[in-house]
Amino acid sequence: MTTDETRSYGQRLSEHARLTPRKTALSYYDRTGHVCRLTWAELDAQVNRAARALLSVGATQGDVIGFALKNSPLHIILTLAIWRIGATTFNFDPALPQATAMALLSRSAARLCISETDTGITRPRFEAMMADAGDAPVENRISHPGKILSSGGSTGLPKLMADDQPYLRRPGASWGRVAPALGFFPGQTQLMAASLSHNAGLTWAQNGLFEGQHLVLFEKFNAPMVLQAIATEQVHFILCVTTMVVRLLDAYRAAPSDLSSLVSFYHTAGPCPAWLKQEWIEILGAERVFEMYGSGENTGQTVISGPEWLTHRGSVGRGFETDILICDAALQSLPPGTAGEVFMLPDDINGRSAYIGAEAPAPRKLPSGHQSVGDTGWLDADGYLYLTGRLDDVINCGGLKIHPETIEAAALRLPGVLDAVSYGLPDRDWGEIPVAELVLRRDTDLEVLRHALLNVLGPQGVPRRLIARDSLPRDDFGKIRRKAIRAAAIEALVA
Numbered sequence: 001m002t003t004d005e006t007r008s009y010g011q012r013l014s015e016h017a018r019l020t021p022r023k024t025a026l027s028y029y030d031r032t033g034h035v036c037r038l039t040w041a042e043l044d045a046q047v048n049r050a051a052r053a054l055l056s057v058g059a060t061q062g063d064v065i066g067f068a069l070k071n072s073p074l075h076i077i078l079t080l081a082i083w084r085i086g087a088t089t090f091n092f093d094p095a096l097p098q099a100t101a102m103a104l105l106s107r108s109a110a111r112l113c114i115s116e117t118d119t120g121i122t123r124p125r126f127e128a129m130m131a132d133a134g135d136a137p138v139e140n141r142i143s144h145p146g147k148i149l150s151s152g153g154s155t156g157l158p159k160l161m162a163d164d165q166p167y168l169r170r171p172g173a174s175w176g177r178v179a180p181a182l183g184f185f186p187g188q189t190q191l192m193a194a195s196l197s198h199n200a201g202l203t204w205a206q207n208g209l210f211e212g213q214h215l216v217l218f219e220k221f222n223a224p225m226v227l228q229a230i231a232t233e234q235v236h237f238i239l240c241v242t243t244m245v246v247r248l249l250d251a252y253r254a255a256p257s258d259l260s261s262l263v264s265f266y267h268t269a270g271p272c273p274a275w276l277k278q279e280w281i282e283i284l285g286a287e288r289v290f291e292m293y294g295s296g297e298n299t300g301q302t303v304i305s306g307p308e309w310l311t312h313r314g315s316v317g318r319g320f321e322t323d324i325l326i327c328d329a330a331l332q333s334l335p336p337g338t339a340g341e342v343f344m345l346p347d348d349i350n351g352r353s354a355y356i357g358a359e360a361p362a363p364r365k366l367p368s369g370h371q372s373v374g375d376t377g378w379l380d381a382d383g384y385l386y387l388t389g390r391l392d393d394v395i396n397c398g399g400l401k402i403h404p405e406t407i408e409a410a411a412l413r414l415p416g417v418l419d420a421v422s423y424g425l426p427d428r429d430w431g432e433i434p435v436a437e438l439v440l441r442r443d444t445d446l447e448v449l450r451h452a453l454l455n456v457l458g459p460q461g462v463p464r465r466l467i468a469r470d471s472l473p474r475d476d477f478g479k480i481r482r483k484a485i486r487a488a489a490i491e492a493l494v495a
Contacts, residue, residue: 006168010084010140012210017044028073030219045135050081052133061086061141066105066113068094071219075196086141090148093197107357108148143167149199151296161353174207178320181303182290183264186211188236193218193226198477199296204239223251231258241269241478266290273409274314281306298352299371300344302385315384321347325370339378339388343370395424395434400460402434410456416444419472423486436463
């Protein structure tokens with residue numbers, strides 16, 4: 001049952017289709033730039049078709065339904081159809097190896113899967129099922145929970161997480177008070193070029209539709225096309241990860257475009273170098289630049305606006321409805337200015353996800369309920385959090401602790417560097433040595449870069465080895481696969 005205030009995502013879609021049937025709900029840009037659009041009535045009808053297709057193969061309320069689809073209207077439609085029948089989504093990267101995908105589907109107890117490949121029902125087959133299903137209304141049921149998420153797993157099987165709450169939201173407050181604090185409001189136009197197979201992409205896109213936003217969805221991120229679409233579609237809200245922020249800056253420098261419609265240039269999912277954030281603040285004005293730090297586990301979150309950042313450079317913000325502790329290795333609380341492990345406790349503990357499935361790990365938690373996901377950082381006297389890295393990524397070079405993010409930020413600022421990753425390799429004399437792999441612009445000299453990094457990082461912090469690569473592997477949301485890259489480098493050393 002719902003209250004007068006809360007709605008399921010299926011119910012909310014039905015309301016939009018009834019109240020504004022001819023208004024555009026979804027605009028989809030494929031990789032060639034071709035645009036197709038769906039009104040609220042058309043989107044609702046397609047969701048009914050997808051829901052009937054799911055019901056025709058035995059799916060029902062309470063089932064887990066897996067899917068691995070690229071950014072597309074079908075991704076949006078299928079997600080809403082799963083929630084319409086009261087089932088639970090398990091959304092994962094279509095680029096995962098089939099063996100990994102099958103193991104995750106087994107662990108999640110998924111009843112069925114729809115994918116781009118031959119893992120379960122293929123996209124063409126499901127689209128044919130939809131065509132035969134008819135678009136008569138399907139009763140909106142309530143999912144409990146709404147989503148199963150995956151986290152981590154750069155070298156092993158990702159962890160699975162879910163909360164234990166019915167999947168209902170309040171119109172105007174689909175993500176409580178945190179969304180308005182990031183410049184996200186009902187009725188806006190939102191551009192989503194990040195991957196929907198990552199929880200952040202899916203959540204912001206679907207919350208936008210819940211709030212009656214016009215969603216502009218990109219099949220694949222293309223910086224010049226995104227800049228053009230911001231102007232053409234009069235976009236108000238855009239979510240970015242750091243790699244997107246870098247490439248948008250390069251594209252804007254090459255061909256400045258009209259960004260006057262933007263209310264929120266919001267970045268998340270990884271450290272943003274200070275120089276890069278400063279560039280965007282100068283382009284847009286501080287009041288339009290936002291950042292949030294959090295995790296799929298919903299351990300808590302921080303929020304920071306551009307004006308706040310200018311007085312707390314490098315911070316990811318203060319706890320937003322969240323209490324933060326910094327602890328040492330003995331789990332004792334540390335004073336402001338001292339780095340340690342970050343533990344967080346949200347005001348609403350019911351939204352926290354738990355690890356599920358066989359061999360689910362226990363969360364790293366204090367007796368107070370504060371929980372860690374393995375990040376390190378420190379708090380200043382005003383309560384602003386500054387991240388320094390991850391416990392399992394720190395490079396211990398002869399007793400000196402080097403954070404790979406520091407090396408990457410320095411490298412990405414150099415004109416010849418397009419992408420960068422740093423990690424530690426085992427070394428007989430030093431324990432570990434820092435190494436950096438770089439994607440370079442044509443005719444960039446590694447020795448020139450080495451000297452430039454030496455000037456910035458000093459002799460102790462500079463990478464002992466620089467390796468040029470054609471590309472670096474990132475996950476579906478743009479996060480660098482540091483652990484997998486390091487594992488491959490160690491394997492090559494042993495071989």
